[in-house]
Amino acid sequence: MSETTSPTSTAPTPVADSTKPLASEPKGRTGAARILTSRDAITVYALLAFLLYAAIAIPRFASPVTTGFLLLDVIPVLLIAMPMTLIIITGEIDLSVASTAGLTSALMGVLWASGMDIWLVLTTSLLAGVAAGMFNGLLIAVLGLPSLAVTIGTLALFRGLALVIIGDNAVANFPKPLTAFFTSKLGATGIPTVMIGVVLVMVFFGVLLHFTPFGRGLFAMGYSKEAASFVGIKVARSKFWLYVGSGAVSALAGIYWTLRYTSARSDNASGLELAVIAAVLLGGVSIFGGKGSIPGVIAGVLLIGTLNYALRLARVSDVVLITVTGLLLIFSVVAPSIGSAVKEWQHTRRVRRSFSQKAS
Amino acid sequence: MMLNRKNTGTTGRLASLIAITAAAALALTACNGGTGSTGGNSPAAGGDLKITFIPKQLNNPYTDVVLGGGKKGAQEAGFASSQIVGPLEASASSQVSFVNAETQAGTNVIVIAANDPDAVCTALGEARAAGAKIVAFDSDANPDCRDVFISQVVAKEVALIQTKLISEQIGGSGEIAILSATANATNQNEWIKFMEEELASNPAYKDIKLVAKVYGDDNDTKSFQEAQGLMQAHPNLKGIISPTTVGIAATGRYLSTSAYKGKVALTGLGLPNEMRPFVKDGTVKEFALWDPAQLGYVAAFAGKALQDGKITGAEGDTFTAGELGERKVEKGGLVIVGPPTVFNAENVDKYNF
Numbered sequence: 001m002s003e004t005t006s007p008t009s010t011a012p013t014p015v016a017d018s019t020k021p022l023a024s025e026p027k028g029r030t031g032a033a034r035i036l037t038s039r040d041a042i043t044v045y046a047l048l049a050f051l052l053y054a055a056i057a058i059p060r061f062a063s064p065v066t067t068g069f070l071l072l073d074v075i076p077v078l079l080i081a082m083p084m085t086l087i088i089i090t091g092e093i094d095l096s097v098a099s100t101a102g103l104t105s106a107l108m109g110v111l112w113a114s115g116m117d118i119w120l121v122l123t124t125s126l127l128a129g130v131a132a133g134m135f136n137g138l139l140i141a142v143l144g145l146p147s148l149a150v151t152i153g154t155l156a157l158f159r160g161l162a163l164v165i166i167g168d169n170a171v172a173n174f175p176k177p178l179t180a181f182f183t184s185k186l187g188a189t190g191i192p193t194v195m196i197g198v199v200l201v202m203v204f205f206g207v208l209l210h211f212t213p214f215g216r217g218l219f220a221m222g223y224s225k226e227a228a229s230f231v232g233i234k235v236a237r238s239k240f241w242l243y244v245g246s247g248a249v250s251a252l253a254g255i256y257w258t259l260r261y262t263s264a265r266s267d268n269a270s271g272l273e274l275a276v277i278a279a280v281l282l283g284g285v286s287i288f289g290g291k292g293s294i295p296g297v298i299a300g301v302l303l304i305g306t307l308n309y310a311l312r313l314a315r316v317s318d319v320v321l322i323t324v325t326g327l328l329l330i331f332s333v334v335a336p337s338i339g340s341a342v343k344e345w346q347h348t349r350r351v352r353r354s355f356s357q358k359a360s
Numbered sequence: 361m362m363l364n365r366k367n368t369g370t371t372g373r374l375a376s377l378i379a380i381t382a383a384a385a386l387a388l389t390a391c392n393g394g395t396g397s398t399g400g401n402s403p404a405a406g407g408d409l410k411i412t413f414i415p416k417q418l419n420n421p422y423t424d425v426v427l428g429g430g431k432k433g434a435q436e437a438g439f440a441s442s443q444i445v446g447p448l449e450a451s452a453s454s455q456v457s458f459v460n461a462e463t464q465a466g467t468n469v470i471v472i473a474a475n476d477p478d479a480v481c482t483a484l485g486e487a488r489a490a491g492a493k494i495v496a497f498d499s500d501a502n503p504d505c506r507d508v509f510i511s512q513v514v515a516k517e518v519a520l521i522q523t524k525l526i527s528e529q530i531g532g533s534g535e536i537a538i539l540s541a542t543a544n545a546t547n548q549n550e551w552i553k554f555m556e557e558e559l560a561s562n563p564a565y566k567d568i569k570l571v572a573k574v575y576g577d578d579n580d581t582k583s584f585q586e587a588q589g590l591m592q593a594h595p596n597l598k599g600i601i602s603p604t605t606v607g608i609a610a611t612g613r614y615l616s617t618s619a620y621k622g623k624v625a626l627t628g629l630g631l632p633n634e635m636r637p638f639v640k641d642g643t644v645k646e647f648a649l650w651d652p653a654q655l656g657y658v659a660a661f662a663g664k665a666l667q668d669g670k671i672t673g674a675e676g677d678t679f680t681a682g683e684l685g686e687r688k689v690e691k692g693g694l695v696i697v698g699p700p701t702v703f704n705a706e707n708v709d710k711y712n713f
Contacts, residue, residue, distance in 0.1 A: 060464055060465060060466070063464070065463075065464050066464065069457065069460040069461070069463075069464065072460075073456075073457050073460075167543070168543030168544060168549075168575065169544075170452070170476060170478065170544045172477070172478035172479075172502075179482070183482050183486075257453065260482075261452060261453045261456060261476075261478075261479040261482075262478050262479065262481060262482060263452055263453075263476050263478045263479040265452055265476070265544055266543070267451060267452070267542075267543070267544075268452065268453065270451065271449070308457070309457065309461065312445070312457060312458060312461040313461045313464060313465060315443055315445055315461075315465070317418070317445075318418065318445075318446070318447060318448045319418070319419075319448065322448070
């Protein structure tokens with residue numbers, strides 16, 4: 001696996017030897033090994049393991065029908081999880097995403113009912129999402145307010161606006177071809193057609209985070225905002241655009257929600273923000289910022305989605321379902337800590353031993 | 361030694377991998393025990409019919425009574441298995457994934473109380489395409505996506521009995537308010553519409569003024585708070601109508617512990633078991649409801665008749681609903697269960713639901 005330059009195999013290596021040059025010190029894992037044992041990879045393994053288990057243990061799970069229904073269910077979470085990953089990596093949070101989606105949905109309903117052209121309706125709704133994101137961005141990036149406080153406020157504010165816009169009505173008569181398209185599948189694969197767009201969004205955010213200076217800046221901001229600004233990263237500007245992106249993607253999720261369920265309502269997508277954050281954390285993103293990856297998050301979203309769908313297919317009660325999801329999250333957070341505690345203990349033991357050998 | 365070092369590097373990760381998969385697998389195996397797998401993809405033969413009830417939400421006392429009747433009906437109608445699945449929250453889209461899962465599980469009859477008439481439509485369409493029969497009950501889905509709708513009583517009757525009760529209790533004049541379930545609940549909104557029309561058109565109610573409509577989302581806490589808010593916002597309020605069992609119980613609880621007890625009338629649709637203390641302590645004079653168990657019972661038999669091809673949901677079709685006797689399909693695929701009952705201090709002890 002890894003290349004280590006062991007001086008002798010019998011004598012224990014001193015923990016740090018200042019007499020040797022640094023280059024000859026054993027290095028950590030590199031290349032493929034590093035990727036294959038990373039925290040994100042573990043989420044992927046868990047997903048694969050669970051898929052395998054479900055395919056064997058749950059009758060009728062392994063079929064294209066599952067693919068379709070499952071993906072249709074997770075698309076909103078998958079979409080919003082992308083900007084959310086970037087935001088959490090910078091050490092911030094956005095709790096207003098579900099309300100933005102609801103606001104978009106309400107606006108769509110009212111505009112469509114007023115007889116506006118459908119494409120104009122979609123564009124306006126998307127712009128409303130962007131505006132909502134800008135509002136968050138202004139308060140957080142420009143005025144420098146804490147994102148948790150701001151987005152808790154806008155969570156309520158945007159949901160309230162949605163209620164003001166559409167009230168207790170539901171608008172349902174969207175154009176049939178459009179709503180049919182949103183639940184259509186690609187041939188016999190069972191993959192929803194909409195997934196093409198979702199994949200584009202995922203690729204966009206994946207490339208942005210992992211292959212651009214902007215993305216590297218986000219990681220730096222997650223470690224330390226002061227340090228990041230000292231090395232020339234435009235902290236405020238980056239944050240502002242992240243929230244705009246988050247608003248835009250939330251609007252897309254709201255549009256998808258409205259057309260998939262063919263019903264524009266003020267309470268659409270309520271509670272989704274927590275589902276998204278849970279999936280992002282399960283995908284290996286650190287809530288303190290500075291750590292995480294898009295592939296890991298995608299695996300996290302799919303893991304929760306698959307678990308939900310599989311348990312539903314097995315007719316397990318939803319009460320059990322949320323309990324399982326909660327346990328899973330706790331496990332994923334606690335397990336690495338246990339691991340590192342064990343590591344710590346072994347390390348101190350080694351240090352002690354090397355000292356006692358030196359003494360003898 | 362080096363080997364040892366490498367191991368410790370992965371310890372944390374390995375532990376979390378094991379934990380995650382173990383948790384998932386454990387949870388699943390633990391839960392899978394009680395469900396009993398139903399094999400076979402082929403459409404069920406005569407004696408192997410499966411029925412699934414999807415209520416608006418689980419853990420709702422009213423729904424539990426309806427589903428109890430449904431289970432009983434399913435057994436008597438000859439279904440091989442009956443299941444109850446549903447969301448924990450009564451939101452529009454929450455039922456869709458359950459309908460999807462049932463479609464995939466090859467269920468023959470899906471009985472659903474729609475949280476939103478249109479949101480479940482596409483999913484129900486897919487279920488029908490796969491050969492399932494759809495029975496809506498309690499709260500209708502869009503008529504295009506179900507075969508029949510089992511309704512407690514004629515919607516107008518439910519509305520009129522509530523306006524009549526409130527009018528009697530406030531002496532025919534004054535401000536009233538409505539505390540409903542969710543803002544989009546199909547059945548509640550229909551009743552409210554009829555109530556508003558009746559209040560506007562019937563000269564006997566000309567002095568009654570409907571000042572507010574609030575929504576407790578069939579959530580006990582929220583309903584309680586809404587009731588509290590109503591009294592603060594409208595100090596002259598003389599009566600509240602709550603056409604939902606969760607709402608009326610929460611409002612009753614608030615009124616019985618407040619200064620408004622006995623001064624502000626409360627009526628609507630409630631469960632005798634939940635409302636008994638409020639009837640006894642004078643908070644509530646009279647309220648109404650039908651026997652919810654019959655609703656589920658008739659729905660199960662309607663599902664069986666549809667699956668057997670005895671009825672199609674066309675007007676004039678008839679089927680036998682077990683011990684309740686014959687029921688007729690009205691215009692628009694509507695099946696009426698029976699008239700509502702009015703409960704008061706005299707008769708509330710005779711009922712147990």
